[in-house]
Amino acid sequence: MKKRMKKIVGAILAATMTMSMVACGDSSGSANTINGKTTAEGSDDSAISADSPYAGKGFNFSTPETIVMYVLGDKPADMDTVLEKANSEYFEPNLNTTLDIEFLNWSDYATKYSLLLSGGEQVDLIYTASWCYYNDEVAAGAFKKLDNEFIQTYLPYTYAELPEEAWKEIAINGDVYAVPKGKATFTAYNGAVVRQDLIDKYSLTTPDSWDNFKTYLEELANLQSETGVTALNTNANREQLFTLFCQENTLQGVTEGYDFLYQANNSEKAPAPEDIEYAYMSDYYTDYALQMADLASKGVWSANAINDTTDSQSYFENGTSGAFVWNSSVFTAGDNLESSGLGTYAVYDVTPDTKRSRGAYSVDATAITEKSADPERAALVLDYMKSDVDLNRLLLGGIEGTHYELDADGNRVTLDKAADYPWNGWAWAINRQDEPDEAGLDERAVAYGEHCDEMEFIPEQTGFTFDPSPVQNQYTAVQSVVSEYQQSFALGIYGKDTEKSIEEFHQALKDAGVDAFTEEFIKQYTEYKEANGI
Missing domain, CATH: 3.40.190.10 (Periplasmic binding protein-like II)
Incomplete structure (x- = not known):
C-alpha cells in the first residue's frame, strides 16, 4: 500500500512541477517579478570566477554582498577558521559574496528567535523546523514565499537534487516558505x-x-x-x-x-x-x-x-x-x-517495541527572510552550500585533514581537532543524502540504528500539512497559553496541585480558542484523507 501511494504521490507531484515549469517558461531567463539585486536580468558575472557553477547563468554578481545566516547551537571553536576557508575558496570567488554565520545558543534561542526576525538586525537566512517556529513565523509573515519560478531560478541545483516529497512536506497549504534538508533520518525518535x-x-x-x-x-x-x-x-x-x-x-x-x-x-x-x-x-x-x-x-x-x-x-x-x-x-x-x-x-531504546517513522525532511530547513535585502543572493548562497559536495562537507565537518579525513571506503575518520568542529554540529538543514558515514562506528550506535531500521513504519497520512490561516488568531492564542504552562508541567512544578493546574490550563486553552483550532485541523485532515482515499 505505502509503495503504491508513494508512486501515486510522486506522479502527481511530477506532473504538477512539470506544469509549473511550462507556465514559468525558461527558468534561466529573466525574473521580472523578483525585486532584489541579484536578479536573473541584466546579467553580469564578471566579478566571479569563470569556473563558478553559477557563471553564465544570467545572474548579476557585479555588487559584492554579505549574507547573514542564523543557526542554532553553540559556536564551534574552529568556526571562524572554517568559515574563512568557505568564504575565500567558495563564496567570494564563485558568488562575489561573504557569508556571515551567527549562532543562537540553546540557552536563549526560544526568547531571541522571533525578536531577531522582527527586529532591525540583518537576517537573510535562518534555521527553522516544524519544532522551531516554522509555522508560527510563516503565519507572522517573516519568511519569504518561494514559488516554483524562484526555486528553479535561484536554487537550481537544490531543485534538481531534492526528492519531490521534501518540497511536499515543507509546504503549507501548497506554498513553500523554507528549503528542507536532503536526508531523512530518525530525528524524531528518542x-x-x-x-x-x-x-x-x-x-x-x-x-x-x-x-x-x-x-x-x-x-x-x-x-x-x-x-x-x-x-x-x-x-x-x-x-x-x-x-x-x-x-x-x-x-x-x-x-x-x-x-x-x-x-x-x-x-x-x-x-x-x-x-x-x-x-x-x-x-x-x-x-x-x-x-x-x-x-x-x-x-x-x-x-x-x-x-x-x-x-x-x-x-x-x-x-x-x-x-x-x-x-x-x-x-x-x-x-x-x-x-x-x-x-x-x-x-x-526505552520503547524498543514501538514502531517509529523517519523525521520528515521538514524537520530541518532554512528559510529566506522577508526582510532580506537580497533574497536572490541569499538563495544562491543556500543553493551552493547544499549542492556543492566539497563546500557542504567543509561546513558540515570542518577542514579535511584537520578535523576529519576519508578512508579508502569513503567513510569519515575523526581526527584530533574534531572536538573543535564536531561533524554536523549545527548544519542539520544542509545535510545531503551522500553524507559520508563515520568509519569504525561504535557497535552500540550500529545496533541502535539497525533496530530503528527494523522498526520503521510510514503512516498513511504522511504528507498531510495543515494551514492555520483560517484560525490564525486562535492558533496564536493557544500557542501562547501552551508556552506559559508547558515547561512547568514538564518539570513537575505544580506538585500536588498538578490536576488543579491542568484544569486551569484546559480552561485557558478553551478561552484561547482551542476548540475552533481543533475543528479546523480535523476539517482539513478529513478533506485530505478523503481526497487521497486513505
Whole structure:
C-alpha cells in the first residue's frame, strides 16, 4: 500500500512541477517579478570566477554582498577558521559574496528567535523546523514565499537534487516558505544515554523500558549526595521526557508541528478523524504531567531547573547528569563523556517495541527572510552550500585533514581537532543524502540504528500539512497559553496541585480558542484523507 501511494504521490507531484515549469517558461531567463539585486536580468558575472557553477547563468554578481545566516547551537571553536576557508575558496570567488554565520545558543534561542526576525538586525537566512517556529513565523509573515519560478531560478541545483516529497512536506497549504534538508533520518525518535559505570557500581535498574528508566532515575536521585550526579539534569529549554512518554503509549503526530496526536498502535493506517486529539487537552497529557510531578518530588532533577538555561547535553558530557534524552545525538554525548574520562555510557531504546517513522525532511530547513535585502543572493548562497559536495562537507565537518579525513571506503575518520568542529554540529538543514558515514562506528550506535531500521513504519497520512490561516488568531492564542504552562508541567512544578493546574490550563486553552483550532485541523485532515482515499 505505502509503495503504491508513494508512486501515486510522486506522479502527481511530477506532473504538477512539470506544469509549473511550462507556465514559468525558461527558468534561466529573466525574473521580472523578483525585486532584489541579484536578479536573473541584466546579467553580469564578471566579478566571479569563470569556473563558478553559477557563471553564465544570467545572474548579476557585479555588487559584492554579505549574507547573514542564523543557526542554532553553540559556536564551534574552529568556526571562524572554517568559515574563512568557505568564504575565500567558495563564496567570494564563485558568488562575489561573504557569508556571515551567527549562532543562537540553546540557552536563549526560544526568547531571541522571533525578536531577531522582527527586529532591525540583518537576517537573510535562518534555521527553522516544524519544532522551531516554522509555522508560527510563516503565519507572522517573516519568511519569504518561494514559488516554483524562484526555486528553479535561484536554487537550481537544490531543485534538481531534492526528492519531490521534501518540497511536499515543507509546504503549507501548497506554498513553500523554507528549503528542507536532503536526508531523512530518525530525528524524531528518542533514546536515552545513561551512566553505565554507575549502573555497574551501584547495581541500578537497567533502563530498558519506560518504567525501568524512571526507576533508574529515582534510584540515582537517592544516590546524589554520594555521587554528585543529578539523575536527569534538565532545564527550562528542553522537554526531555514527553517524546519518550508518547513513544511508550504509541502516540503518533498526525503531521509535523501543531501537536495533534493519535494512538497508532504500531499501525500505518491513517487515523479516523474522531481518534485525533490535541495533545494538551488529552488524558494522556494529564497522565504525563502527573508522572513528571512524581519524578520531581523524588528529586530526579533540580528544584531550580525552571531557571536553568545550561544545555542538558553539556550536563551529561561533563559528568553531572545521569541521563540525557534525545535522538541519535545521545551517542555523541556518550562519546564525549568517555573521551573526557568521566565515566562510561550505554544507550537504551526505552520503547524498543514501538514502531517509529523517519523525521520528515521538514524537520530541518532554512528559510529566506522577508526582510532580506537580497533574497536572490541569499538563495544562491543556500543553493551552493547544499549542492556543492566539497563546500557542504567543509561546513558540515570542518577542514579535511584537520578535523576529519576519508578512508579508502569513503567513510569519515575523526581526527584530533574534531572536538573543535564536531561533524554536523549545527548544519542539520544542509545535510545531503551522500553524507559520508563515520568509519569504525561504535557497535552500540550500529545496533541502535539497525533496530530503528527494523522498526520503521510510514503512516498513511504522511504528507498531510495543515494551514492555520483560517484560525490564525486562535492558533496564536493557544500557542501562547501552551508556552506559559508547558515547561512547568514538564518539570513537575505544580506538585500536588498538578490536576488543579491542568484544569486551569484546559480552561485557558478553551478561552484561547482551542476548540475552533481543533475543528479546523480535523476539517482539513478529513478533506485530505478523503481526497487521497486513505
